[in-house]
Amino acid sequence: MKPVIALVGRPNVGKSTLFNRLTKSRDAIVADFAGLTRDRHYGDGRQGGREYIVIDTGGFEPEKPTGIVAEMAKQTQAAVAEADAVVFVVDARTGVSGQDHDIARYLRSAGKRVLLAVNKAEGMSESPALAEFHELGIGDPIPVSAAHGQGIRSLVEIALQDFPEDEEAAEPDEGAPIRLAVAGRPNVGKSTLINTWLGEERLVAFDQPGTTRDAIHVPFERNGQRFELIDTAGLRRKGKVFEAIEKFSVVKTLQAIADANVVVLLVDATQGVSEQDAHIAGYILESGRAVAIAVNKWDAVDSYQRQMFERSVEQRLPFLKFAPVLPISALKRQGLGPLWKAIGDAHASATRKLPTPVLTRLLREAVEHQAPKRAGMFRPKLRYAHQGGMNPPIVVVHGNALEHVTDAYKRYLEGRVRDHFKLVGTPLRIELRSSH
Numbered sequence: 466m467k468p469v470i471a472l473v474g475r476p477n478v479g480k481s482t483l484f485n486r487l488t489k490s491r492d493a494i495v496a497d498f499a500g501l502t503r504d505r506h507y508g509d510g511r512q513g514g515r516e517y518i519v520i521d522t523g524g525f526e527p528e529k530p531t532g533i534v535a536e537m538a539k540q541t542q543a544a545v546a547e548a549d550a551v552v553f554v555v556d557a558r559t560g561v562s563g564q565d566h567d568i569a570r571y572l573r574s575a576g577k578r579v580l581l582a583v584n585k586a587e588g589m590s591e592s593p594a595l596a597e598f599h600e601l602g603i604g605d606p607i608p609v610s611a612a613h614g615q616g617i618r619s620l621v622e623i624a625l626q627d628f629p630e631d632e633e634a635a636e637p638d639e640g641a642p643i644r645l646a647v648a649g650r651p652n653v654g655k656s657t658l659i660n661t662w663l664g665e666e667r668l669v670a671f672d673q674p675g676t677t678r679d680a681i682h683v684p685f686e687r688n689g690q691r692f693e694l695i696d697t698a699g700l701r702r703k704g705k706v707f708e709a710i711e712k713f714s715v716v717k718t719l720q721a722i723a724d725a726n727v728v729v730l731l732v733d734a735t736q737g738v739s740e741q742d743a744h745i746a747g748y749i750l751e752s753g754r755a756v757a758i759a760v761n762k763w764d765a766v767d768s769y770q771r772q773m774f775e776r777s778v779e780q781r782l783p784f785l786k787f788a789p790v791l792p793i794s795a796l797k798r799q800g801l802g803p804l805w806k807a808i809g810d811a812h813a814s815a816t817r818k819l820p821t822p823v824l825t826r827l828l829r830e831a832v833e834h835q836a837p838k839r840a841g842m843f844r845p846k847l848r849y850a851h852q853g854g855m856n857p858p859i860v861v862v863h864g865n866a867l868e869h870v871t872d873a874y875k876r877y878l879e880g881r882v883r884d885h886f887k888l889v890g891t892p893l894r895i896e897l898r899s900s901h
């Protein structure tokens with residue numbers, strides 16, 4: 466599971482600037498689950514081979530003085546509860562404030578690993594002014610400059626030092642279970658679907674004690690295929706059924722998606738596809754996971770609503786065009802067979818072997834049919850291709866002047882590869898590598 470770093474601190478110390486730095490770019494704010502967590506932002510970061518999730522608690526508007534403290538306390542607590550490491554951000558230019566002391570007192574009692582980042586410290590790393598921050602009782606101040614990108618690398622290193630390095634993304638071995646996650650907004654029917662699945666006759670669930678800290682993984686077998694269900698909902702076994710004991714958790718959803726081979730994106734037919742659904746879908750795509758879209762509560766909508774729903778899928782999720790859309794009813798146990806088939810097909814596509822000779826031949830044919838456009842003096846030359854990874858499949862294309870290949874042409878290549886190998890339910894990445 467990706468470790469989670471929370472940024473806390475009073476307004477204006479530079480949390481958002483640091484957040485942008487840690488998540489590499491503004492575009493990386495992939496999971497701003499609007500509405501659910503209005504004042505917390507979630508982003509993905511990577512340093513070397515290590516990936517992490519960052520939560521920023523900025524964004525609340527100071528209204529009345531009591532309001533600020535109350536709201537800040539609420540945001541801070543929620544983020545700290547979800548975090549593996551907390552970065553307490555203070556401001557080198559203003560020095561220690563009363564609010565810093567309040568936050569420090571809370572953090573000392575929270576029982577989490579806390580780092581003290583003294584921001585805006587550009588040109589001050591040796592300054593005696595930093596020593597003042599020892600009085601917060603959080604440990605050694607770590608000077609950083611979010612705006613100038615100084616000290617960030619070692620901050621992340623220290624934050625992650627207790628977490629194991631990510632394993633090398635190994636080739637998925639044949640007999641390994643398919644790791645499966647069900648992702649979706651609150652109330653779309655995740656718990657109902659999971660209980661329906663685990664109650665299916667053709668499915669053998671293996672008992673596994675749930676732990677309190679870690680998400681549970683429920684192993685089971687269906688028609689000879691082993692699966693491992695990754696919990697997104699804070700499920701706990703209660704007698705024969707699983708019950709969600711926690712509210713919707715953004716962090717659990719992000720971690721489960723990152724950890725899965727295949728994600729079932731569950732949406733609610735009675736609600737239409739919402740902004741939040743699109744955010745979750747966007748995250749699945751960025752993570753490169755295989756995906757099937759299950760439209761739940763199909764039993765509860767009439768034919769007009771069904772039509773409207775189909776249109777809203779096309780409009781809101783155009784970037785998941787490759788994903789199959791399956792109407793189901795978790796409650797009435799309808800449509801589950803086709804959903805299982807879609808999950809299996811998506812996994813098979815995501816892990817398909819794409820032999821180099823076939824890819825290279827496809828590339829030649831694609832170029833013959835439609836050559837990439839000349840850009841000024843340069844004409845991109847595509848020479849050969851090989852597979853660079855699975856789940857998602859990556860096709861690496863070698864050649865010259867490939868930086869002049871347009872996005873439209875990349876999509877064209879993607880389409881040719883997809884058609885040939887009949888890839889469904891998985892993103893496909895085309896990477897261009899020029900040898901000049």
Ligand code: GDP
Nearest residue numbers: 476477478479480481482523585610611612613
């Ligand atoms: P937040 O309210 O804690 O999220 O703070 P912001 O990220 O919005 O930053 C508040 C102000 O501090 C902005 O004007 C930033 O440009 C500025 N700032 C952020 N990081 C640095 C830094 O490393 N050095 C300096 N000098 N200013 C910074």
Ligand code: GDP
Nearest residue numbers: 651652653654655656657762765794795796797
């Ligand atoms: P979760 O928050 O995503 O885990 O959603 P739940 O599984 O708790 O379901 C939320 C509500 O939707 C409950 O009242 C369920 O009974 C209802 N529900 C779930 N699946 C279906 C379905 O297929 N059809 C109908 N009509 N209602 C459903």
